[in-house]
Amino acid sequence: MRKIVGGVFQSLDGVMQAPGGPDEDPTREFPFGGWAAPFFDETMGQAMGGLFGSPFELLLGRKTYEIFAAHWPYVEGPEAEMGQMFTATNKYVVTAEPDKTDLGWENSHALGDMDAVRTLKDTDGPDLLIQGSTTLYPQLLAEGLLDRLFVMTFPIILGQGKRMIDVKTRDHKMTLANHQVSQTGVIIATYDVDGTVDTGSFAMETPTKAELARRARMTLEG
Template sequence: MRKIIVGAFTSLDGVMQAPGGPDEDPIGGFKFGGWAAPMFDEKMGAFIGELFAKPFDLLLGRKTYDIFAAHWPYVDKDDPIGPLFDRIDKYVATRNPDFKPTWQNSHVLGPDTIAAVRKLKDGDGPDLLTQGSTEFLKALFENDLVDEIHVSVFPVILGKGKRLFGDASFPRALTLIDSCTSDTGIVMSRYARAGDVASGSFEFETPTDAELERRRNLT
């Protein structure tokens, strides 16, 4: 069985839209494209390098696929990521039944995206790594298909924009695998799934009259 690993850059308030440049994704009037670039440093590069060091295939939403296909095949060949992304398999989630990818080793997941992802996950091969793909990620989280989350939280608040998690995400406990901080304040963490959400209580064993009244007022 293959793992699905989410790789994401987010702001402190969870926005992950257009980290790489001003023209990357201005949808919805987003004005802060390229917000991640000024803080990217050597430690952040090492964190990404570790993510890409093990064998993987890419699992991408259509918009992120188009961004990658317009960039990575054209980078200088001294950049190791371009040839790596060219070589590996890339699986694309799209609502357009007529979409025909032209980037080599690209495959359309088909009309039932979640069924196709489940089949990939249950099969043989390297882990499946997402990048960007906010709309596609919502479906993966809602269907409890994510095994690990590698998230880099940048010290910036962006307000509006596409976010990593939606309201319909499947409730799930996580365990922290490791975490480190870059010199520019980026907190880079890796989480793995850890079963159901546990709950406890800080309340008094016997509620006070004031607490009972508070609860009655909630209804």
């Protein structure tokens, strides 16, 4: 069985939209395309190299696939090796219309739903790496299919844009596997999905009258 590993660039308020450039995803009139670029440094480059350092295949949403397919086969210079690696590996694209999605980039395969993803995950092969693809995370979490998150959290607040979790999904507890901080203040952390959320309480064993009154007000205020 393979692992599904999500690679996430996000702001402090959880926005993932268009980290790479103004034209990457301008939907909803998003004004901050390219917000990640000024923060990249050697530490981040090494961390990304580690993510792609072992055999992998890509699991992408349709829109992210289209971004990749329009860019990576054509890059030159220092990024050409990454483009060649992406072209050579299998790319699995989750799309609501698998028969109508244009997958002209070689080694690309359409998956129609999470059942198809589960079947793929159950096969032998390298880990499946997600890049971007905000629509995938709620579905994968709801189905218990996500194993690990590689998250780069940038020291900015954007206030708008697509987030990793924009809809209700299952609760999940995460265990920190490793972490580091770049020279530009980006927190680079890897989390393993580790069951459901535990809760506890710091409240006094016997609540005070003031606390009981506060709870009553909270109930009334909804």
